Amino acid sequence: MKLSEKSQILLERYLLGVERHLPLQGRKDMIAEIQANLMDTLEDHYGTEEILTEDVLETELRKMGSPRSVATAYLPGDNLIGSQHNTIFRIIVVYLTPVVTAVVFFAGLLSFALSGGKSPFWSIWELFGQVWQVGVGIIGTAAIVLMILTRFFPQVNQGKALEFLEEEKRNWKTSELPELVSERDKIKAWEPVLGIIFGSIALVFWIFLFERWAGMWWRVDEQWFMVPIFTDAFKAFIPWIAINTGLDLLVNCWLLYKMQYDVIARALGIAIKVSEIALVSAMLKAGKLLAFDVNKAKAAGFPVDGIEGLQTLFQFDFVRWFLIFLLVVMSIDLIHSAFILLKGIYAKNIKP
Amino acid sequence: MIEPEKIEEQVRQLSAELRRGLIVLVVMSQLESKEYGYSLLRKLEEKGFEITQDTLYPLLRRLESQGYLQSDWIIEDARPRRYYQLNEMGAAVMEALRHEWQEQLQVIEEIIK
Numbered sequence: 001m002k003l004s005e006k007s008q009i010l011l012e013r014y015l016l017g018v019e020r021h022l023p024l025q026g027r028k029d030m031i032a033e034i035q036a037n038l039m040d041t042l043e044d045h046y047g048t049e050e051i052l053t054e055d056v057l058e059t060e061l062r063k064m065g066s067p068r069s070v071a072t073a074y075l076p077g078d079n080l081i082g083s084q085h086n087t088i089f090r091i092i093v094v095y096l097t098p099v100v101t102a103v104v105f106f107a108g109l110l111s112f113a114l115s116g117g118k119s120p121f122w123s124i125w126e127l128f129g130q131v132w133q134v135g136v137g138i139i140g141t142a143a144i145v146l147m148i149l150t151r152f153f154p155q156v157n158q159g160k161a162l163e164f165l166e167e168e169k170r171n172w173k174t175s176e177l178p179e180l181v182s183e184r185d186k187i188k189a190w191e192p193v194l195g196i197i198f199g200s201i202a203l204v205f206w207i208f209l210f211e212r213w214a215g216m217w218w219r220v221d222e223q224w225f226m227v228p229i230f231t232d233a234f235k236a237f238i239p240w241i242a243i244n245t246g247l248d249l250l251v252n253c254w255l256l257y258k259m260q261y262d263v264i265a266r267a268l269g270i271a272i273k274v275s276e277i278a279l280v281s282a283m284l285k286a287g288k289l290l291a292f293d294v295n296k297a298k299a300a301g302f303p304v305d306g307i308e309g310l311q312t313l314f315q316f317d318f319v320r321w322f323l324i325f326l327l328v329v330m331s332i333d334l335i336h337s338a339f340i341l342l343k344g345i346y347a348k349n350i351k352p
Numbered sequence: 353m354i355e356p357e358k359i360e361e362q363v364r365q366l367s368a369e370l371r372r373g374l375i376v377l378v379v380m381s382q383l384e385s386k387e388y389g390y391s392l393l394r395k396l397e398e399k400g401f402e403i404t405q406d407t408l409y410p411l412l413r414r415l416e417s418q419g420y421l422q423s424d425w426i427i428e429d430a431r432p433r434r435y436y437q438l439n440e441m442g443a444a445v446m447e448a449l450r451h452e453w454q455e456q457l458q459v460i461e462e463i464i465k
Binding site (some may be wrong): 030032033034036037039040044064069070074118216287 | 379388389390391394405406407409410414425429433434
């Protein structure tokens with residue numbers, strides 16, 4: 001039995017689907033065994049010489065059941081929460097909890113920004129603490145309720161366990177199987193999550209906190225002082241910067257949803273890079289972006305040595321050189337991203 | 353009057369339950385020599401004991417993790433296969449289970465005759 005190119009891809013996608021539902025511990029070994037058993041079954045049914053088409057393979061895979069149902073058989077039994085409650089628990093963990101925690105996170109971020117945040121770091125940590133508390137609270141409460149139902153009221157939802165498994169086994173589509181992901185397109189879940197967290201904080205900073213926080217800070221007699229250093233010319237670019245940050249946030253949300261780079265993510269990424277290059281170019285032409293007000297600094301007690309040092313730094317026009325450096329790096333990155341996108345499109349649609 | 357279909361369905365369910373209780377004994381009894389998952393499935397099928405893949409394969413892993421079986425990956429015809437066999441502990445347990453089964457069988461036959 002041999003597999004055609006398309007049936008090989010279907011098989012790999014199916015196994016990837018099974019793998020995603022297996023326990024992390026021993027996953028590779030389990031999937032190797034499932035594959036070996038499946039190949040034995042196929043070889044027994046179709047001999048050693050027949051080339052298996054995609055349709056025939058799909059029929060055989062359907063007999064095995066959905067990837068999730070195959071994986072379920074490998075999960076340890078004797079659960080604290082009975083499988084009759086799987087559907088409801090899954091809805092709570094997969095849908096309800098992320099939505100509620102996201103709402104709490106953004107509401108917290110907004111109220112933090114609007115209130116000005118007197119002790120910003122504590123407020124941010126408190127916010128993360130609250131989000132964690134809400135997430136754990138929802139899942140924990142649901143788990144406790146369902147454990148009690150399993151232990152003391154086993155009749156509740158009885159029959160749903162088998163129904164659930166049968167439903168799982170029958171109702172699946174090949175189009176829902178995960179796409180095979182090349183090494184280059186793979187992402188780790190924490191990457192977009194970090195992107196979303198820091199992107200959200202950056203967005204709030206650009207929109208609400210820039211005026212109050214951006215500048216040269218120093219501490220005298222246990223008190224913090226700040227002299228603004230950004231000129232109006234720089235401030236004119238803030239909406240543009242905020243739009244880029246927002247788009248970047250969008251890409252990270254998309255990546256988290258897809259759990260891989262795809263054409264949309266890469267194309268959007270390129271659009272952002274083009275916009276950033278245009279932004280930096282415009283900044284280069286905009287004149288002075290930074291200015292240090294010596295009189296204000298002196299009046300607020302800024303150390304004299306520091307003032308002289310900063311004046312020298314500002315006279316050197318380091319911003320201009322930094323922007324030129326940035327432009328070169330971003331252009332190389334843009335070419336690299338465009339190359340990867342085109343290569344991906346070629347591999348998927350044109351390559352025979 | 354009870355419909356024959358209903359009786360048939362009840363019998364089907366109860367005999368499946370009965371078989372489920374014997375699966376471990378049956379599977380272990382066939383693993384005195386090395387077998388891989390699919391070969392064992394076919395062997396049981398040929399002997400008239402029906403068992404599904406999604407029951408047998410995870411059961412083999414479970415018996416191995418419980419310390420009754422040992423397994424080895426062996427490459428045959430360019431394909432890797434996992435072979436299972438009773439280990440010392442498994443063989444001893446199987447022997448005891450066989451005795452237990454024969455005793456219980458006599459008792460049950462006496463009860464239900």
